[in-house]
Amino acid sequence: MLDEIIAAFATPVGSSGLQVLRVAGPGSAELVDKIFNFGPLPDFNKKRAIRSERRIAKLKGYQAAFGYLHDINDINKPLDQVVITKFVKGKSYTGEEQVEISLHGGAALRKETLDLVLRAGARLAEAGEFTKWAFINGKMDLSQAEAVMGIIEADTYRQHQAALRHLQGETAEKLQGVKERVYELLSALEVDIEYPEYEDFALQEELINSNIDFVLETLDKVVKSNKKGEVLREGLQLVLVGEPNVGKSSILNALSGEDRAIVTDIAGTTRDSIELKIDLGGIPLTLYDTAGIRETEDPIERLGVERSKELLNKADLLFLVLTPKIKSELEEEIDKFLRLSAGDRDYYIVLNKLDISGDHYSNLDSWEYLKKLKEEDKHFKGYLSVSASTGEAIEDLKDLVINYYENLSGSGANDLVLTSKRQQHLIESAFEVFKTIDQDRSILPNDILAAALRQGLELLSEITGENVSENMLDDIFSRFCIGK
Numbered sequence: 001m002l003d004e005i006i007a008a009f010a011t012p013v014g015s016s017g018l019q020v021l022r023v024a025g026p027g028s029a030e031l032v033d034k035i036f037n038f039g040p041l042p043d044f045n046k047k048r049a050i051r052s053e054r055r056i057a058k059l060k061g062y063q064a065a066f067g068y069l070h071d072i073n074d075i076n077k078p079l080d081q082v083v084i085t086k087f088v089k090g091k092s093y094t095g096e097e098q099v100e101i102s103l104h105g106g107a108a109l110r111k112e113t114l115d116l117v118l119r120a121g122a123r124l125a126e127a128g129e130f131t132k133w134a135f136i137n138g139k140m141d142l143s144q145a146e147a148v149m150g151i152i153e154a155d156t157y158r159q160h161q162a163a164l165r166h167l168q169g170e171t172a173e174k175l176q177g178v179k180e181r182v183y184e185l186l187s188a189l190e191v192d193i194e195y196p197e198y199e200d201f202a203l204q205e206e207l208i209n210s211n212i213d214f215v216l217e218t219l220d221k222v223v224k225s226n227k228k229g230e231v232l233r234e235g236l237q238l239v240l241v242g243e244p245n246v247g248k249s250s251i252l253n254a255l256s257g258e259d260r261a262i263v264t265d266i267a268g269t270t271r272d273s274i275e276l277k278i279d280l281g282g283i284p285l286t287l288y289d290t291a292g293i294r295e296t297e298d299p300i301e302r303l304g305v306e307r308s309k310e311l312l313n314k315a316d317l318l319f320l321v322l323t324p325k326i327k328s329e330l331e332e333e334i335d336k337f338l339r340l341s342a343g344d345r346d347y348y349i350v351l352n353k354l355d356i357s358g359d360h361y362s363n364l365d366s367w368e369y370l371k372k373l374k375e376e377d378k379h380f381k382g383y384l385s386v387s388a389s390t391g392e393a394i395e396d397l398k399d400l401v402i403n404y405y406e407n408l409s410g411s412g413a414n415d416l417v418l419t420s421k422r423q424q425h426l427i428e429s430a431f432e433v434f435k436t437i438d439q440d441r442s443i444l445p446n447d448i449l450a451a452a453l454r455q456g457l458e459l460l461s462e463i464t465g466e467n468v469s470e471n472m473l474d475d476i477f478s479r480f481c482i483g484k
């Protein structure tokens, strides 16, 4: 439990209607009573205000009060008209006694108020300290504390939904199911170690098999969804590539709904690559428009072409943009780009300028070349004809990206997705430990197996914070903002 009073604004600097100052720790209410009087601001013309009999310290939890802030023990020096919310010890976000002051917005008022509560006896809270106390006081586990940060940082719907599910305790629940199976395995082994002569061998073997299978299957699913988590954390990197003038910049503009990149009918318009972050169906997407790749004498364009090639290797996903040509020429162009991308990036072929394609894009489904590509290249995800000019099929193009994201985990759309890098590392390490156990269990003695199971358990427990070091906690919470 806290043994001092901490304070910080929970709202950011900047103009806003209101700002909220949080005060937490034993005696918070009494501290605020020194700087708060119930009732309206003192009348400007009257000499002396009247000290109300009412006290924040006497309020019950979740009660609010209206009044004004004033200098320490001087009700005639007002700062602002405010609303106060009281939380009693044990029943608050932090689990500590907590008082929140809801003030008007404003930079001057912010400084004066913070200064006032510090003079009244509080100290400035550290980054993430309120949430750290919520964790220490058992109000939430570490995966939920990280979820709070996830909610604060979420820019898109899917980022928010993932964080909210963690805050609802999904991670801990899923891991609990796994941990219970591991405990069962441990006790089975212990019986075996202590009473080897009594064991019912067949029964034991079946229990061990089914539990190991459950653990591996569950962890495998979570590990497979890690790419999705990385995308939610860092954005899906989508690079538009192709020859000059095929309409890459036009597609960037159409996808983002912004007139961001310059479009002209001059080949070689885009010289430097353009990076644009957008929210596509709730997925954070970073779009890269690149200089059209061709042999060129222009030194500036040549540098741009080099950048385009570098970006190919940074992408999660490529859109190879092509325009109407006879099929043999298209095939040649596709081959050329596949050679450039080292063949290890997922890609879609986007056939642009559908509006003027004549019959170039008709009967694509019977195009043998595409069928062969689909069979032979697992990175080829499909093709689509669009028109960036008329907007035709641009919504379908967006759906391709959403589908691609959905299928990243290879399993259900509703599976648990870990978004914290820390948690992803831990789950991967635990998965490796259990895989090794599974592979070597016929040759390893039981006491070594038991030690390995405990090691796996420890890694899983670190995710929810049952055994983390002080340093680890400081590292996690220091990434929060002050006031959270």
Ligand SMILES: Nc1nc2c(c(=O)[nH]1)N(C=O)[C@@H](CNc1ccc(C(=O)N[C@@H](CCC(=O)O)C(=O)O)cc1)CN2
Pocket (backbone or CB within 6 Å): 085, 087, 090, 091, 092, 093, 100, 139
């Ligand atoms: N004014 C205000 N709004 C806020 C917060 C806050 O701290 N203050 N929150 C902070 O981020 C979030 C809400 N989180 C909260 C979580 C727990 C409790 C709380 O009082 N928990 C008690 C009682 C539970 C119950 O009655 O069921 C407890 O856990 O014992 C309050 C807020 C978002 N909005």
Ligand SMILES: Nc1nc2c(ncn2[C@@H]2O[C@H](COP(=O)(O)OP(=O)(O)OP(=O)(O)O)[C@@H](O)[C@H]2O)c(=O)[nH]1
Pocket (backbone or CB within 6 Å): 242, 243, 244, 245, 246, 247, 248, 249, 250, 251, 262, 263, 264, 265, 266, 267, 268, 269, 270, 271, 290, 291, 292, 293, 352, 353, 354, 355, 356, 386, 387, 388, 389, 390
């Ligand atoms: N008819 C038609 N014209 C298009 C379409 N998309 C782009 N264009 C035109 O094609 C020309 C080139 O478009 P850009 O978007 O600049 O092409 P780019 O691939 O970015 O070209 P570089 O930057 O030079 O590599 C412009 O005149 C566009 O108006 C389309 O769907 N239909």
Ligand SMILES: [Mg+2]
Pocket (backbone or CB within 6 Å): 248, 249, 250, 261, 262, 269, 270, 289, 290, 291, 292
């Ligand atoms: Mg361009």
